[in-house]
Amino acid sequence: MSAPEATAPGRVANGLDEAARLHWREDASEATLRRDGRRWTAWTAWIVTVFCVPGVLLLAIEPLTFPAAAICFAHAWAIPRIQARRGARQVVPIGSERSAGRRVDAARGPERVALGLLGDLVGHAQRDLLAATGLALERGGLGVWLIGEQGAILIRPGGRRVDCWCVRVAEQQQAPQHKAPQQRRGSATPRRRRGSATPREELPAGDRVAHLLLALREDELGFAKVANLGFSGARWRVRQHLPAVSRPALDAARAAVD
């Protein structure tokens, strides 16, 4: 099939319904991303200032207060670090500690099938990177995206700033199944979550990434509107909190931006 004509950069005629439903949210654009990035930088600078100034003042007034000053400096260091760590952890690469593929009840067959389809979707060039790092690289109008199971990292043009987005497949309940007559206690039935009338339909790790990849390809700006921005800042700040095997994906995305 031939490609559809885009109505605007990053926006296609049949945009995401998920984005259209969020009528109270501002549409995402290059400008809103730049503004949000500046806000994150200002917020980080504010946190550092708020904790460093009292620390310096304490030392200037009475050097013996250095333990209290050290606590102030520790806060100035730790809070931005925690924010960057949270952004990096949102992505969840395939095979990482929080991956759906490492659940106790994860079945190997469906995981393999899902990875096969995802491999077909990403194409030959990105397949090796996906296999090695657990992240799918996708070029977009806003920059280069790295997609995981529960989020995405956007490497902005220039390659210095990255945005971490929290976005996932929406919950869906399985269709209620007929209860077997005279079901015995302790019989092998699917485990249900507390407070849930029907068991959740858990997707394989590869399918979670495929969902996000398709949505991103369908409507990049709509994708950014639906996703929650969890962090925006320097690339190195996120890189250090990614699993070691996934860091080459960030390097590859940085190279792809240029």
Added chain:
Amino acid sequence: MGRLIRLDRTGHTTLAEWRTGDGSGEERAAAAFRAELERGMVASVSYDDGTAEVVRKLPLDAELVVLRRPIAGG
């Protein structure tokens, strides 16, 4: 030959296959497509240039139509 698949807990499930001009096959595929959309699934067609499009009617000339769940902010 067209294929309609749904991403689900099994990896994916093939719901329908059809050939262009095969009237009954196309009708069965269209019915399966409508049923999945009524369940809240989103249909997507991928293109050679790496883009994809949301479709609300089964494109019979497509090789692969993927049904996925909606996405949501975390």
